[in-house]
Amino acid sequence: MLVEWDWWTVDFGDAHAGAAGVLVGGSEPGPVYFDVGSGSDVPSTTHWSAYDGWARRPRAEALRAGCACGWRGAAEYPLDWDTIGDQPLYEADVDLAGPLADWNAHLSLVRDKAVPLPEPLAALLVEITEQLTATAADTPLAALRAAGVLERIAARVARETVGALCDDGVSAEAVATGLGTTRSKALVLLLTAQDQDR
Incomplete structure (x- = not known):
């Protein structure tokens, strides 16, 4: 296929x-x-x-x-x-x-x-990835539960951060460049945060 x-x-x-x-x-x-x-x-x-x-x-x-x-x-x-x-x-x-x-x-x-990740955060993300991979091999349900917790943390932090960027008037172009994504994806991110604030 x-x-x-x-x-x-x-x-x-x-x-x-x-x-x-x-x-x-x-x-x-x-x-x-x-x-x-x-x-x-x-x-x-x-x-x-x-x-x-x-x-x-x-x-x-x-x-x-x-x-x-x-x-x-x-x-x-x-x-x-x-x-x-x-x-x-x-x-x-x-x-x-x-x-x-x-x-x-x-x-x-x-x-x-793109905006570089602070070194301690980059190292922590690598460590989390390694821990999740090892846990998935040993206890898959625990790894899945941890992945869900991380998704919820990431979603909350992203909403708060995007809200702050919107309050500061940061443009979609600046967000796209900083994240290494397309302008349309950055615009969706910003508009979604504005909708959630209402």
Whole structure:
């Protein structure tokens, strides 16, 4: 089963999730649709491996990095169809290292602009992650209960903090840059806090 994105590990949530994309004729093609017979639901995907030229699908010429924020890498990584041959792309040994490196470079720029976490807090988050992972292996229900407690703490602190930011008149653009997220997500965060204050 194809996954819509090759989700690479991110520390900014899905706002900066990266994927390998394809180029056909020098531009990014639309989704590939799969003919599954009659019916109103026609499955589709934009996963790079679907662009293999089979069953009237477009044949990818190159790969490039992409990010959920809309950023696209400038570098193109041509696919060697002489080596790939007639096999489907998902069976081929396709090297994604170039697009991954480009996306990591993009993410480092986002990280440089984001507000850094204080070192004691960053260390505490690492420790909590390790403790939760160990607890999940030993006593899953306890780990789940702890995760719920953390969610409620995080939600309360986030509401209070966003409320203070709104009171200070901080813009959605400043919030987006500081959090390493998109303007639309920052705006939703600010508007949600304002609605809760009413």
